[in-house]
Amino acid sequence: MGALRLAIDVMGGDQGPRVIIEGSARAVIERPDLELALFGPRQRVVAELSRLPQPLAAAASRLVVCDAPDTVSQDASAAWALRSGDKTSMVHMLRYVAQGYAAAGVSAGNTGALVALARRELGMLPGFSRPAISTAIPARGGRRCYLLDLGANVDSPASRLVDFAMMGAAMAQCMDGINCPRVALLNVGAEATKGSATVREADRLLRERATTLSFAYQGYAEGGDIFQGDIDVMVCDGFVGNVVLKASEGLTRMLVERVQMAFESRLCGRLASLLAKPVLKRLKQELDPVRYNGASLLGLKRIVVKSHGGARADGFYYAIQRALQEVEHDLPTQLAKHWA
C-alpha cells in the first residue's frame, strides 16, 4: 500500500506551530497510510515533535520535517509574500505540492498570501482566473450551504461571480454527491430590480446560460437563506462573504456565551450549567465551520485547504480531514470537467 502524503505549513497560525503539529499527529495516528511533510524552521519543528504527548508521539515517524527558515506573518501583504516569500514555510509547502510530492497542502497562515502564492505556484485550472475560498456553512435540518467567495476576491466583476457559481456547484456535486445543486446569488431582496449593478449583471449571465448549466440556478437569495437549508451554494463577492462569515462567527460566540450566562443566572447554578455545557460545546463546533472544518481554495490545479488562523489542534485536524476528502474525490479534476 503506497503512503498518502500531504504537505503542512506549520507556521503562521495564531496559536503557533504546537497546535498545528498536534493536529497533524492526531491525523497520522488515525490513518496508518498517511504521511505528513511538516514545513517550518527545522529546530522549532523538531523541538515541538519531541514534546508531543504520549499517544501522539507514536506518530513522529510519519511526520517528516522539511526545513523552511522564514514565515509569512499574519500581517504581511500578498505582494510581500510574492516578492520575498521564497524561504517561507508557505512557499516551500506549496512547491512541494506543485511538484507532486504531496496530494494536497494545508496552512493556517495569512489568507491573502496563501491565495496569491497558491495561484503562482500551483496554477489555475483552465477557465478560472483566480482562486475562490469556500466553506460549508451548517444550515437547518442538518443540511449545509457552500458560501463563496470568502475573501480571496473583493470587487469581483459579474463574470467572476459566475465562476464562483461553477466552482461551488462542482464542490457540492463532487464532495457531497448532490446531483443538481441549488445555486443562488446573494442579494438584498428576491425581486429582479434589487441589488448592486454587478449582482444584477451576474444574474443576467446565469439566466442566459441556464440551459447549459449542470446546476439549478435559483436566482437571488437573501442573507437569512444561507442558514435555511434550501440553497446548496450561495455566491457572493469576497468582501460580502468574508464579512458575513466573520459576523456569523462573532454572533455564534456571543450567543453561546449568553445562553451559558442565562442558564447560570437562572437555574439552580451548578446543575444547569453542567447540563448545558456539552450541548453548548457541540453547538459552538457545529456553527464555527471555518475554525473547525477549514476552507477550500477552489480553481487551483491542486488541492489547498486553509485552516482558520485561530484554529487549535482539533480545528487543524479537521482541516487535514477536509484535504483528505478532497484528495479522495479528486476535486480539481472534477472541477475541470465541470467547466469543460
Next chain:
Amino acid sequence: MGALRLAIDVMGGDQGPRVIIEGSARAVIERPDLELALFGPRQRVVAELSRLPQPLAAAASRLVVCDAPDTVSQDASAAWALRSGDKTSMVHMLRYVAQGYAAAGVSAGNTGALVALARRELGMLPGFSRPAISTAIPARGGRRCYLLDLGANVDSPASRLVDFAMMGAAMAQCMDGINCPRVALLNVGAEATKGSATVREADRLLRERATTLSFAYQGYAEGGDIFQGDIDVMVCDGFVGNVVLKASEGLTRMLVERVQMAFESRLCGRLASLLAKPVLKRLKQELDPVRYNGASLLGLKRIVVKSHGGARADGFYYAIQRALQEVEHDLPTQLAKHWA
C-alpha cells in the same frame, strides 16, 4: 398637557394590519398623552379596531382612523411607489408627518418604497443626499453597535460611507449619550492594504478629516467586531449591511432552534425544555433587533422608523417606542447640528 401624535402605516406588513393595530393600541394604553393616526383603508382599520381584545379596546379613542385606500405591496418597486403610490397608506402617512401633524411616522411596509417616498415627502437635512437605515445590534457586555447602512443604498461611493459615519455617530451621541462614539469601517481585514477600492477611499477621507470629527474614527474592523462591544458605529454599504443583518437573523433563529432541540433530545425531556424556554425566548428577542426594535431612517428632516416586515404586535410596539425616543431626543435637529 398637549397630546403627542405619531402617524402609523397599518398596511404592508407581512402579518397584515391586525398586529400593527394591536401593537399601536398597546403603545397608546401605556402612554396617556399619546395619539396615533392609523393610515389604511377605513373599513379594514375600523373592523380591526372593533376586534381589539379587552384591555386594548380602551385605546380606541386615541387611535384615529385616517383613510387611505391603496397599499404599497412588499414586492412593489420604489419607482412604482413614487409614480403610482399617491393613494397608499404609506404616502398618506408620510405627508401627514411632512405637514407637521405628527412628530414621527412608523411603517412595517416595503423598505425600498419607504426610503424613496420618505426622501421625496420629507426632504433631506442639509449635507445629506440619501437616507440611510440603521439599527442597534446587541453586542457583548450588554453594549450595542449601530450598523448602517442596512439596505437603503447599494453601490455606495466613498463619500456616502463618510455620511453614514456622521449619521451613525450623531445617532449614538444623541440617543445613547455616548460623548465620542467609536466609529469603524467594516472591512475584510484590519490592514491598510485590504478591502475594496471604495472602502479604502472612505478610510482616506475619514483620516483626512480626523481632527474635525466629533467621533473617534477607529479605522477598519471585521465582521466579528459588530458583536464584540468595542465599536459603537459600524459603517458599510447597504448591500453588505443588509446581508449581514439578515444572515444574523437567520443564524439566530437556527441557533435558538438547535439549542432547543439539543436540550430536548438530551435531558430528561419536559423539565429541561421548560427550564430552557424562557431563556431562549428572551435571547431570540434580544438578538433579533430589527424584528423587535425597528430601524431608523437617518438624514431625513423628520423621524421615520421602519418596523420589520415580519414584526408581530410586540415588534411593532417596540418600533413605536423607538420613534418616541427619537422624538424625545429630537434626532433630526441633533443630526443637522452634527453636520454643521
